[in-house]
Every structure is written in C-alpha cells, then in structure tokens.
Amino acid sequence: MGRTGGVILLSLATLAALLAFVVVAARVVEQGDARLAEAKLDFVLGDMDETIERNLQLGLPLAELQQIEPLLEEVLASTPGLLAVDVFSQTGITLFSTDRGAVGEPVPPPWLEAIGNRRGAARWRATEPETITLGGPLINDFDQTEGWVALIIDKDALVLPLTRVPTLLVAAAPITLGASVIAGIIGFLVMRRRDHDMEGALAAISRHEPIADPATPLGSSSNEAVVTALAATRTLETAAEELRRLDAEV
Amino acid sequence: MAQPPRSSHASRAERSDLLALLVGTLVGLLALLAAFLAIERSFGNAFDDLAIKSDEVALAIGEAVAEEIEHAVALGIPLDKMRGVEPHLQAMLAANPSIAGIAILDEAEDVLYAVEPGQVFDAATHMRAPISVGETRGAVLVRPSLYVVEAVREHILASALAVALLAGLAVGLALRFALLERVDLPRARFVAGGRSVARGVFADFTPPPPGPLTPLGAAAARLIGPLRRSYRRLLLVVDEVRALDTSNLLHGRIDAAMRPLRAYRFNRLFVRRIEREGAGLAWPFLAMAAAEASRPLVANFAIDRIGDAPLSTIAAAGAVAADGLGAILGLLLALLLGGRWSKAITLFAMSAAGVALGATYFVHDAMPFALIVFVTGFGLWTAVWTVLLAEGAAARRPWRAALVFLAAGAAGPIVGSLLAEAEGRRMAFATIGVVVVIVGLASIASASRTPQRVRTRLDLLAPSSPGALALAEAITLVAAAFPVFAWADIQTSGIAMRENYATIGLQFGLVGVASLLAPALAVRAAPAVGAALGALALAGACLVALPAPITSIAVGLGLGLTMLSLGARAFAPPAAMTIAFAMVLSAASHATTYLTGLSSIGSATLAAAVLGGASLLAAIRPAGRRRRR
Known part of the structure; x- marks a missing residue:
C-alpha cells in the first residue's frame, strides 16, 4: 500500500466512522426525545389507572363505573397529542371511550397482540400505521386484571425518526471533515513509498554494485544476486569471446 | 562476498505488525477525539432540549399533584393537616423515574411534606406548580431526575468509544493485510528469488505485484534478462559452430568454453503463480462479520422473550447454545460437501440465514428465536467454511482464515450493537438479515469455482490431519474460548448491560481487539497461559467486580495467546469446532444457574477454573506422552 492508498484508507475510514457515530448519536437523542414524550404519557396513564382502580375498590364491576367517562374526557382535554382514551374489558370489548362510536366494539387486534407479548411487564405498547397506543392494566383488590386503559396517541405527537440526524450531521460536519483530513495527513506521513532497505537493494541491483552493509535479508540477497550476476556476466563474456574465436576459425 | 544481514526475517512482517498497530491506534484515538x-460542540443544543423536556415532564407531574391537593383543600382540608401525603408522594416518586424529588410547600415557603429529606428546595433545581384555591395556598416543587439525559449521554459516549475502536480496527487490519499481501510476502519471495540467483539460478521469476516492490522487480528483470538473452545467443553461436565443424575437431574446445557456465542455470522454467488476490478473503470476512454482528443481541433478545425471571436463564442459554450447535453442524455439513457446488451451497445457506435473521423482526417467543439463531449459525458456518475449504483458499494462506475469524469477531459485534442502538434490536436483526442476503448474492461472483477432487473433507477432522488438535490442546482451547463466550455473550449481553447496546458492542470489540493483540505483538506463551488468564479474568469479575473493560481485554487476550500458540491450526476446522463447542458449554454453564441458584458469572468462574485446571494438568503431562508436531 503506497501513500495514495494510505491517505484514502485513513481518511475514508475516519470519515465513515465519524458519520456513523453522528447518525447513531443523533438516533440516541431522538430515542431520548421519544422516551421523555412517553414518560409524560406514562404518568397520565398511571394516574388514570390509579383513579379507576380506587373506584374498583368500591366493589362495582368495571363496566358499571360511570365516573370513568368524565375522567377520560378530562384526560383527553388536558393532554396534547392524545387522540382518544379507551377502557376495555379483558375480553377486548371497549367499555368506555372518548370516541363514542367505539363503545361496545372489539379493540384492534394489535392491542391484544401487544398485551399477549408484554412478557410480564405491566404496560404495553401497540404501534399502528398512524397511532401509537400505550396501555396499562386495571387491577382489582384481588390482584385480578379487570380490564385495560389505553391512550391512543397521534404518531406525529411523538418524535418522528430522523428529525435530528440531518441537523446534527451538518453541525458535526466541520469536525468530521477536519478529522478525516488529519487522518489523511497521518496516512501521507506514515506510509512511505519504499523502505530504506528497498532503496538500498534497488540501488544495488540497478547499479550492479553490492551494498556496503546489508542490514536486512533483502539487502543481503540482493548483494549475493548482484555478485553472482556479475560473475555470470564475466563468465558469459569469456565464453562468448572464445566461441567467437572458434566461429572465426571455422 | 556479501555480508550476512543483521535481521533474519525475510518478510520483515514484524515491522508491518507494529506499523498497523500504530496507525490503527492513531486513527482510533483521532476518531475518539x-x-x-x-459531542461537546454539536450536541449541546440537543442535550439542552432533552433537559427542557425533562423539566416539562417534571412540571406536568407537579401540576397533577397540585391539582389533587387543590381538590382536597377545596373540600376543606387544611394544607398542613392532610394525612398520607408523604406515602402518596413516595409511591409517585417510585412510579415515575422522571422525577428525583418532590415536596409540598406552604404559602411561607416552608416544607410541609417532602420525599427528599435534606434537599434544599429552590427554583433553580426544581419545577414549581402553584397550589391555588381562589388564592395561592402553596406550591408543589418537583426535581427532574434527568435520567433520560444521563442515559443518552452514556449511550453516546459508549457509541463514541465503540466507533473509535471500530475505526482503528478497520484501518489496522486493512493496513496489515495490504502490507502482508503487497509488501511482506512479495519481499519474502524477492529475497528467495535473490538467494536463488545467488546460487546461479537465473530463472524467469514472477514479478512482484503492483506496489513498492515493483521497481525492484523491474531492476531484477533488467539484471537477469540480459544474462538469459546472452546465454540464448551463446547457444545459437554454439549450434552454429557445431554445424560448421563437420569434422568435430572443435567439440572439445566448445565444451571447454561452455564448462564454466555449468555453474549457472539460465533456462530454468518457472511456473508463474496466478491467483485471484483478495477474492478468497473479502467474501468470508463479510459473511463472518455479518454472522458475528448478531452475537451481542442474541442473549439480550432471548431474555426479553420470557417474562418469568428464572426461565429467562433457559431462554438465553438456549439461544446461545443454538448458535454454537448451528455453527458445529454447519461446519460438519461444509466438510461433508467438501466444497462441491460451492456457489449453490453458499447462496442457499446465506439466504436461509438472512431470511431467518429477518424473521426475528416478527418473533415474540423464545423457542422460535432459538430456532432462528440455530438456522443462522448453521447457514453462515456452512457457507463460510464451504468457501474456506475450497482448495488453496485457507490451507495455503492460514492468515486469511485468521483475519476472517478474529477480525470478523472483533468488528461484527460492534456494527451489530451500533445498529441496535440506532434502530432497535428487531430492526438491527432485520438489517443484518438483509446484509447477509446481499453477501449471499455476492457469493455468486466470488465463491470458489475450483472443482473439488475429493468427495468430503471429513478427513480434516481426523487425528492425522495437519490441522488436528491433540486432546490437551483441544481442552486448552475450550478453556481459553469459554471465558470469552461466558463473559461477552452471556454476562455482558444477557445480564449486566442489557439496556445499553453500544456498551455491549464496546465490550465485544475489546474482546476481539485483545484477541488480535497477541499475534500483532508476537507475544508468545504456553497455551495454558491463555486459558488461565481467561479463568482469572472471570474470577476477578465475579469476586472483586473487576471493571468490565479489563475483563473483556483479559479474556480476549487469553484466547489470542492460546490461538497464537496453536499457529495455523487455530484456524482449521477442528479448532473452529472446538471454539463453537466452548460456546455451547458457556450456555450450559449459564443454564445450570436455573438449578443451582448461583449467579451466572459465579457458575462460569467455577467452570472456567475446572477447564483451566484441566488444561494446566494437560500442559504438565510428561513431554514424551504429548503428541509432537
């Protein structure tokens, strides 16, 4: 690998690594954004769970807790980005909803799938094309799940992916490019065209003169080769002279 | 007469090792800086945004608490006479990691209730939600925990370290391989050619490949070429003289003239080597790197497929064992096929592995995931070994296999972890699957076409095979590889760092880079030293909580030392099978914790100690009983 190859390798590798870093770091920040947006909704969900569970302690079945409806309306009104709030039974039938048409209807299959896949966690999360639904269980005094609360959120209200990547790529561009240039310079300085012993061997073979003090096998073998080649040249010349003489004689 | 050289290494490869190490380190440090x-200059605003959002979450919680208090005050309960407030606040604090402290103050700003005793409540560090019932009665003060900001910082720092390691590794390895193929080996061949010339053999040697030795090759050709031409001309003259000398009177003088030239050989035929440079390396490297990329995610993902804590041990162990078993069976199939139908096999096996990895996106249960991991390991090892077993690919150039396995083992997991960090685990699996399919399609172009003369290559596992390991060596290799899997694949990925993929990737990267240090620095030791180092590292992590990077480096170095001591045999099928067996063993060690109740690292430490002891015993057996190689 020569100087050009070294410069290209080092600068491209550094550039690619730093670009990858900025993209990964920007995505980590975006995930932080999303976690914080969800933390707020998580609190709303927990608060609502607690309020409904307090009402369940009175002994009434979930379907008959009429005070749930105003609670849902209140949560919907006070939480930006929320599209609807539902309470549904364990069988997956909507009992209360801020969307009146949904009451009595089965909940979307992705919700039940998310509940099935929550693997011991209390909360679940279902992603649909335009919405994200966060849900939590409603537990009665006997630790039995009576039903579920679901917050249906507009996907755009949570952070969309790749919102920060372009900005951060541009912001980090001077540092990224600068580091790539420095890496290229390192490549230029470190990668020499030929080693010292190669230069010596080249000189010896080109000039047909052995090196004075060969430090490496390359120098030593080149010396030996040159010495032998010179001897062979002399031998060939002697033989050629003798044959020319014989040729003249015949 | 030429003097003997001071350095006896014809290739001077040790200089290239150091140069690659130096340049790789420099690039890694530069990338890190x-x-x-x-992070400091460009991410400041992003961190500020996150801090503001953390404050908003805390304020929302404070406002909700204030609303509850207002309801109670509106019912006539005095603010300072409320019962059960502090337990309620305590429960709220436990349920919401977004807040680190909460207090309720009266009008005079005196603390009435607080779950953060001793904390000074002020506007600079706390969010304030007023309690107003007609008039201001007090305030709820909430201190944001900033845990998201701190977690984001931590993940970004780990990503920076992982990326820097990857950059240094990529440059160091690329440089090392380029120097080896373009400089060191041509130099060694040139030296050998020079020594042949010194013995009087003026052959038509293969010229060095394009690179720094090209001028030397040209000069050597200018040295040898005229001699060969002179000799050919001389032979023509001899023929001419012999043809004219019908009475054979001059034959004696001709022979006498030519006799000194018998010391030389000018007309030796030399078969030039024509090789497809690089084709045999890039493909297996990409395939193995893709296979290794999913390693940091396997135990991590498997554990989350089961909610029950004790069973999660079995889920993680099952997935890691499936990976190892798939690899062993994949290697066996490759040996059975012996490199036949290379393109079809590699394409099919890679496609199967890629589809399996992609299917992870839809998997929610432990058993299907273990099956997926098995198919992935099986497919990738079948494909890679089918190519590596192709005649001449790995057998003649063991450093290629070394580079494929060690370099892919170091680089692949870093890439996989960064993918998981950027797009989540499911998408990372799917992305790796797509890459595997693309690499599989590329096999149509680059996998070996060499027709195979043998039906199978199971002979490579026979005790008489050049790559075979003696029992003692196999035990030592298992003992050295076991800590790597127990630490990286189980402890790091499945237990200690489950939520931070970049840090997991960093630990895998450190293990991989450390395994390369021994060959790079030519640090040689008895094979058992590597095994003992790995066992000690696990013991340190278990007993004195040795920092994770030190443990990673120690287990990696241990494996590197042992593999270096085995030479090229460390990269032959028996060694590969032994290493995959060590992976299965690490999963078994983890699974036993389900019954014994030991910690995973404790169980692994015990197993490593037993294996290390066995390898030491094997090492101190009488030399006469050892297999000699």
Missing part, C-alpha cells in the same frame, strides 16, 4: 469534540 473527534467524536468527543462533536
């Missing part, structure tokens, strides 16, 4: 600068 640039990443830190980018």
Whole structure:
C-alpha cells in the first residue's frame, strides 16, 4: 500500500466512522426525545389507572363505573397529542371511550397482540400505521386484571425518526471533515513509498554494485544476486569471446 | 562476498505488525477525539432540549399533584393537616423515574411534606406548580431526575468509544493485510528469488505485484534478462559452430568454453503463480462479520422473550447454545460437501440465514428465536467454511482464515450493537438479515469455482490431519474460548448491560481487539497461559467486580495467546469446532444457574477454573506422552 492508498484508507475510514457515530448519536437523542414524550404519557396513564382502580375498590364491576367517562374526557382535554382514551374489558370489548362510536366494539387486534407479548411487564405498547397506543392494566383488590386503559396517541405527537440526524450531521460536519483530513495527513506521513532497505537493494541491483552493509535479508540477497550476476556476466563474456574465436576459425 | 544481514526475517512482517498497530491506534484515538469534540460542540443544543423536556415532564407531574391537593383543600382540608401525603408522594416518586424529588410547600415557603429529606428546595433545581384555591395556598416543587439525559449521554459516549475502536480496527487490519499481501510476502519471495540467483539460478521469476516492490522487480528483470538473452545467443553461436565443424575437431574446445557456465542455470522454467488476490478473503470476512454482528443481541433478545425471571436463564442459554450447535453442524455439513457446488451451497445457506435473521423482526417467543439463531449459525458456518475449504483458499494462506475469524469477531459485534442502538434490536436483526442476503448474492461472483477432487473433507477432522488438535490442546482451547463466550455473550449481553447496546458492542470489540493483540505483538506463551488468564479474568469479575473493560481485554487476550500458540491450526476446522463447542458449554454453564441458584458469572468462574485446571494438568503431562508436531 503506497501513500495514495494510505491517505484514502485513513481518511475514508475516519470519515465513515465519524458519520456513523453522528447518525447513531443523533438516533440516541431522538430515542431520548421519544422516551421523555412517553414518560409524560406514562404518568397520565398511571394516574388514570390509579383513579379507576380506587373506584374498583368500591366493589362495582368495571363496566358499571360511570365516573370513568368524565375522567377520560378530562384526560383527553388536558393532554396534547392524545387522540382518544379507551377502557376495555379483558375480553377486548371497549367499555368506555372518548370516541363514542367505539363503545361496545372489539379493540384492534394489535392491542391484544401487544398485551399477549408484554412478557410480564405491566404496560404495553401497540404501534399502528398512524397511532401509537400505550396501555396499562386495571387491577382489582384481588390482584385480578379487570380490564385495560389505553391512550391512543397521534404518531406525529411523538418524535418522528430522523428529525435530528440531518441537523446534527451538518453541525458535526466541520469536525468530521477536519478529522478525516488529519487522518489523511497521518496516512501521507506514515506510509512511505519504499523502505530504506528497498532503496538500498534497488540501488544495488540497478547499479550492479553490492551494498556496503546489508542490514536486512533483502539487502543481503540482493548483494549475493548482484555478485553472482556479475560473475555470470564475466563468465558469459569469456565464453562468448572464445566461441567467437572458434566461429572465426571455422 | 556479501555480508550476512543483521535481521533474519525475510518478510520483515514484524515491522508491518507494529506499523498497523500504530496507525490503527492513531486513527482510533483521532476518531475518539473527534467524536468527543462533536459531542461537546454539536450536541449541546440537543442535550439542552432533552433537559427542557425533562423539566416539562417534571412540571406536568407537579401540576397533577397540585391539582389533587387543590381538590382536597377545596373540600376543606387544611394544607398542613392532610394525612398520607408523604406515602402518596413516595409511591409517585417510585412510579415515575422522571422525577428525583418532590415536596409540598406552604404559602411561607416552608416544607410541609417532602420525599427528599435534606434537599434544599429552590427554583433553580426544581419545577414549581402553584397550589391555588381562589388564592395561592402553596406550591408543589418537583426535581427532574434527568435520567433520560444521563442515559443518552452514556449511550453516546459508549457509541463514541465503540466507533473509535471500530475505526482503528478497520484501518489496522486493512493496513496489515495490504502490507502482508503487497509488501511482506512479495519481499519474502524477492529475497528467495535473490538467494536463488545467488546460487546461479537465473530463472524467469514472477514479478512482484503492483506496489513498492515493483521497481525492484523491474531492476531484477533488467539484471537477469540480459544474462538469459546472452546465454540464448551463446547457444545459437554454439549450434552454429557445431554445424560448421563437420569434422568435430572443435567439440572439445566448445565444451571447454561452455564448462564454466555449468555453474549457472539460465533456462530454468518457472511456473508463474496466478491467483485471484483478495477474492478468497473479502467474501468470508463479510459473511463472518455479518454472522458475528448478531452475537451481542442474541442473549439480550432471548431474555426479553420470557417474562418469568428464572426461565429467562433457559431462554438465553438456549439461544446461545443454538448458535454454537448451528455453527458445529454447519461446519460438519461444509466438510461433508467438501466444497462441491460451492456457489449453490453458499447462496442457499446465506439466504436461509438472512431470511431467518429477518424473521426475528416478527418473533415474540423464545423457542422460535432459538430456532432462528440455530438456522443462522448453521447457514453462515456452512457457507463460510464451504468457501474456506475450497482448495488453496485457507490451507495455503492460514492468515486469511485468521483475519476472517478474529477480525470478523472483533468488528461484527460492534456494527451489530451500533445498529441496535440506532434502530432497535428487531430492526438491527432485520438489517443484518438483509446484509447477509446481499453477501449471499455476492457469493455468486466470488465463491470458489475450483472443482473439488475429493468427495468430503471429513478427513480434516481426523487425528492425522495437519490441522488436528491433540486432546490437551483441544481442552486448552475450550478453556481459553469459554471465558470469552461466558463473559461477552452471556454476562455482558444477557445480564449486566442489557439496556445499553453500544456498551455491549464496546465490550465485544475489546474482546476481539485483545484477541488480535497477541499475534500483532508476537507475544508468545504456553497455551495454558491463555486459558488461565481467561479463568482469572472471570474470577476477578465475579469476586472483586473487576471493571468490565479489563475483563473483556483479559479474556480476549487469553484466547489470542492460546490461538497464537496453536499457529495455523487455530484456524482449521477442528479448532473452529472446538471454539463453537466452548460456546455451547458457556450456555450450559449459564443454564445450570436455573438449578443451582448461583449467579451466572459465579457458575462460569467455577467452570472456567475446572477447564483451566484441566488444561494446566494437560500442559504438565510428561513431554514424551504429548503428541509432537
């Protein structure tokens, strides 16, 4: 690998690594954004769970807790980005909803799938094309799940992916490019065209003169080769002279 | 007469090792410095945004508490006479990691209720939600925990370290391989050619490949070429003289003239080597790197497929064992096929592995995931070994296999972890699957076409095979590889760092880089030293909580030392099978914790100690009983 190859390798590798870093770091920040947006909704969900569970302690079945409806309306009104709030039974039938048409209807299959896949966690999360639904269980005094609360959120209200990547790529561009240039310079300085012993061997073979003090096998073998080649040249010349003489004689 | 050289290494490869190490380190440090600068200079606003959002979450919680208090005050309960407030606040604090402290103050700003005793409540560090019932009665003060901001910082720092390691590794390895193929080996061949010339053999040697030795090759050709031409001309003259000398009177004088030239050989035929440079390396490297990329995610993902804590041990162990078993069976199939139908096999096996990895996106249960991991390991090892077993690919150039396995083992997991960090685990699996399919399609172009003369290559596992390991060596290799899997694949990925993929990737990267240090620095030791180092590292992590990077480096170095001591045999099928067996063993060690109740690292430490002891015993057996190689 020569100087050009070294410069290209080092600068491209550094550039690619730093670009990858900025993209990964920007995505980590975006995930932080999303976690914080969800933390707020998580609190709303927990608060609502607690309020409904307090009402369940009175002994009434979930379907008959009429005070749930105003609670849902209140949560919907006070939480930006929320599209609807539902309470549904364990069988997956909507009992209360801020969307009146949904009451009595089965909940979307992705919700039940998310509940099935929550693997011991209390909360679940279902992603649909335009919405994200966060849900939590409603537990009665006997630790039995009576039903579920679901917050249906507009996907755009949570952070969309790749919102920060372009900005951060541009912001980090001077540092990224600068580091790539420095890496290229390192490549230029470190990668020499030929080693010292190669230069010596080249000189010896080109000039047909052995090196004075060969430090490496390359120098030593080149010396030996040159010495032998010179001897062979002399031998060939002697033989050629003798044959020319014989040729003249015949 | 030429003097003997001071250095006896014809290739001077040790200089290239150091150069690659130096340049790789420099690039890694440069990338790290640039990443830190980018974090400080370019990410400041992003961190500020996150801090503001954390404050908003805390304020929302404070306002909700204030609303509850207002309801109670509106019912006539005095603010300072409420019962059960502090337990309620305590429960709220436990349920909401977004807040680190909460207090309720009266009108005079005196603390009435607080779950953060001793904390000074002020506007600078706390969010304030007023309690107003007609008039201001007090305030709820909430201190944001900033845990998201801190977690984001931590993940970004780990990503910076992982990326820097990857950059240094990529440059160091690329440089090392380029120097080996373009400089060191041509130099060694040139030296050998020079020595042949010194013995009087003026053959038509293969010229060095394009690179720094090209001028030397040209000069050597200018040295040898005229001699060969002179000799050919001389032979023509001899023929001419012999043809004219019908009475054979001059034959004696001709022979006498030519006799000194018998010391030389000018007309030796030399078969030039024509090789497809690089084709045999890039493909297996990409395939193995893709296979290794999913390693940091396997135990991590498997554990989350089961909610029950004790069973999660079985889920993680099952997935890691499936990976190892798939690899063993994949290697066996490759040996059975012996490199036949190379393109079809590699394409099919890679496609199966890629589809399996992609299917992870839809998997929610432990058993299907274990099956997926098995198919992935099986497919990738079948494909890679089918190519590596192709005649001449790995057998003649063991450093290629070394580079494929060690380099892919170091680089692949870093890439996989960064993918998981950027797009989540499911998408990372799917992305790796797509890459595997693309690499599989590329096999149509680059996998070996060499027709195979043998039906199978199971002979490579026979005790008489050049790559075979003696029992003692196999035990030592298992003992050295076991700590790597127990630490990286189980402890790091499945237990200690489950939520931070970049840090997992960093630990895998450190293990991989450390395994390369022994060959790079030519640090040689008895094979058992590597095994003992791995066992000690696990013991340190278990007993004195040795920092994770030190443990990672120690287990990696241990494996590197042992593999270096085995030479090229460390990269032959028996060694590969032994290493995959060590992976299965690490999963078994983890699974036993389900019954014994030991910690995973404790169980692994015990197993490593037993294996290390066995390898030491094997090492101190009488030399006469050892297999000699």
